[in-house]
Amino acid sequence: MDPIQDLFKEKGLKPTVNRIAVFTAMLTVPDGRSAVEPLFQALSRSGVHISMSMLYVTLRKLSDHGLLGCERDGGPSGERVTYSLPSAACGFPLRVVCRNCRKESHLNDERLKKALYRASEASGLKLTDQPITVSVSCEACAELGRRRRY
Numbered sequence: 001m002d003p004i005q006d007l008f009k010e011k012g013l014k015p016t017v018n019r020i021a022v023f024t025a026m027l028t029v030p031d032g033r034s035a036v037e038p039l040f041q042a043l044s045r046s047g048v049h050i051s052m053s054m055l056y057v058t059l060r061k062l063s064d065h066g067l068l069g070c071e072r073d074g075g076p077s078g079e080r081v082t083y084s085l086p087s088a089a090c091g092f093p094l095r096v097v098c099r100n101c102r103k104e105s106h107l108n109d110e111r112l113k114k115a116l117y118r119a120s121e122a123s124g125l126k127l128t129d130q131p132i133t134v135s136v137s138c139e140a141c142a143e144l145g146r147r148r149r150y
């Protein structure tokens with residue numbers, strides 16, 4: 001079973017190609033939050049062709065059915081809408097953190113989640129639904145380290 005299809009079914013929303021594409025893109029944006037413009041750009045970059053007006057309609061539909069949260073900010077330059085994943089869909093933040101500068105990014109990927117669960121279980125370790133933190137050295141810090149060594 002596809003977890004995203006399940007989620008749509010649970011919320012009573014027909015999983016159309018556009019809705020799945022937009023929701024999947026939301027799973028990849030940092031912190032599961034995005035305004036419409038950057039999401040539109042992320043979709044185009046990943047080869048999803050959807051018009052801006054269709055994206056607005058799709059986001060509103062997802063938000064109406066509780067698949068996305070929606071925050072409105074009335075700034076001086078007009079209203080800005082930020083969409084975000086509900087906490088249930090954010091249940092699996094994989095945090096990648098630089099151990100030096102503490103810069104971090106978040107991944108929300110169902111396939112990655114399943115793969116991690118399977119791999120851990122195979123080695124006798126059952127994971128709970130806790131966030132997982134991966135400690136790394138970011139490129140900038142690694143470069144700094146290399147320069148110090150020489």
Ligand SMILES: [Zn+2]
Pocket residue numbers: 098099100101102103137138139140141142
């Ligand atoms: Zn760093």
